């Protein structure tokens with residue numbers, strides 16, 4: 218009895234699944250203007266017909282274009298939007314990396330200061346404070362890039378490497394200072 222109830226549900230689910238798989242395929246290549254324009258720029262060396270049709274068919278303005286000029290306008294505009302978006306990501310990234318540059322500049326100064334202290338025989342709390350300050354830097358940069366608007370972290374590996382080293386350096390300094 219129960220299986221009779223479930224069967225229509227399974228059939229409906231399968232039908233929706235088939236529609237979901239087939240429908241996107243039907244949407245591609247519906248515009249003769251896109252087809253003709255993409256065929257016109259396709260060459261045996263640079264075979265870009267498929268990419269051309271796919272990217273333009275996904276754009277409402279290109280799909281609505283009725284001639285090559287309309288398709289050209291849409292293609293340039295799609296590229297403009299993409300470039301503007303990339304420009305914005307780069308601008309955020311430059312700002313965020315500039316802040317990280319300040320962090321790392323401070324980290325280098327602190328570690329150099331620790332070495333000056335050590336060189337003068339000062340294995341003390343002041344030296345430890347500098348080592349501790351340095352060990353805050355990599356994570357601060359990483360968090361900034363993680364939470365930033367660019368949503369990119371091109372120095373994730375460097376942050377991790379620096380964090381691991383800075384932790385070791387701070388812990389050993391702590392050990393030496395407390396043993397003194």
Ligand SMILES: *[C@@H]1O[C@H](CO)[C@@H](O)[C@H](O)[C@H]1NC(C)=O
Nearest residue numbers: 245246247248249250252253
């Ligand atoms: C566009 O080209 C594809 C493949 O080349 C073809 O299947 C499709 O029917 C064409 N569509 C139009 C509207 O010309």
Ligand SMILES: *[C@@H]1O[C@H](CO)[C@@H](O)[C@H](O)[C@H]1NC(C)=O
Nearest residue numbers: 278290291293294295297298
């Ligand atoms: C370019 O695309 C944007 C965003 O889709 C749209 O607002 C604008 O009207 C388009 N410009 C042209 C010249 O097609």
